[in-house]
Amino acid sequence: MDFQSYMFQALIILCLGLSTSAEELTSVRLKQLVESGKNGMVKFCQDWCTKCARTQEDWDKLATLENDSVFIGNVDCGKERELCEEHGAERGCYAIQYWHNGAEHKYNGSQAYDSLARFIDSILSQKCQITSPDSTCSEKAKKYLEKWSPRGIADIKKEILRLKSLDSPDLTPELNNWVKERSRILGQIISNSKSEM
Numbered sequence: 001m002d003f004q005s006y007m008f009q010a011l012i013i014l015c016l017g018l019s020t021s022a023e024e025l026t027s028v029r030l031k032q033l034v035e036s037g038k039n040g041m042v043k044f045c046q047d048w049c050t051k052c053a054r055t056q057e058d059w060d061k062l063a064t065l066e067n068d069s070v071f072i073g074n075v076d077c078g079k080e081r082e083l084c085e086e087h088g089a090e091r092g093c094y095a096i097q098y099w100h101n102g103a104e105h106k107y108n109g110s111q112a113y114d115s116l117a118r119f120i121d122s123i124l125s126q127k128c129q130i131t132s133p134d135s136t137c138s139e140k141a142k143k144y145l146e147k148w149s150p151r152g153i154a155d156i157k158k159e160i161l162r163l164k165s166l167d168s169p170d171l172t173p174e175l176n177n178w179v180k181e182r183s184r185i186l187g188q189i190i191s192n193s194k195s196e197m
Helices: 003-018 027-035 050-063 081-086 113-124 139-148 153-165 173-196
Strands: 039-045 070-076 094-100 103-106
Touching: 027 039, 027 070, 027 081, 039 050, 039 113, 050 070, 050 113, 070 113, 094 113, 113 173, 139 173, 153 173
Parallel strands: 039 070
Antiparallel strands: 039 094, 094 103
């Protein structure tokens, strides 16, 4: 094998290893996720369904959002027929269900990536609470909290204004979610500081 072929194969293996997609769920795994207390969304579909194929790239992209409190999964109705029927994909073609605080709901909103990402951020994701960061905050949020907690209120207010200036429809949903999370954390720091006075 020549060097160029070797490098090409290595690149393919690396890309396959880095790709992230929505978890394929069985009835047992879905039950585990729901009972874990996490909120989440599941797409029930068949591999022959054109709508499923068209939306899969965006669905997999949702799974890469940095949010430990939300699960994103797929159920293959060809393999898990009973599970699909149980959760509203009667013909086994296409349905999206979401779980919020343990209760199952049918998702009827837009299936565009930006809309789904906003829904996950605003409805499903559990927000970082600075009074209990170990159980509610991602590692990234904890580091941000550690960075800003010792700072003065004037500095924090300046940072909030800077973050508000970043608000733009041009931001990716991931960046927009992180800007909102930062603003929420800073707002909590200010509220906490005022209550301690």
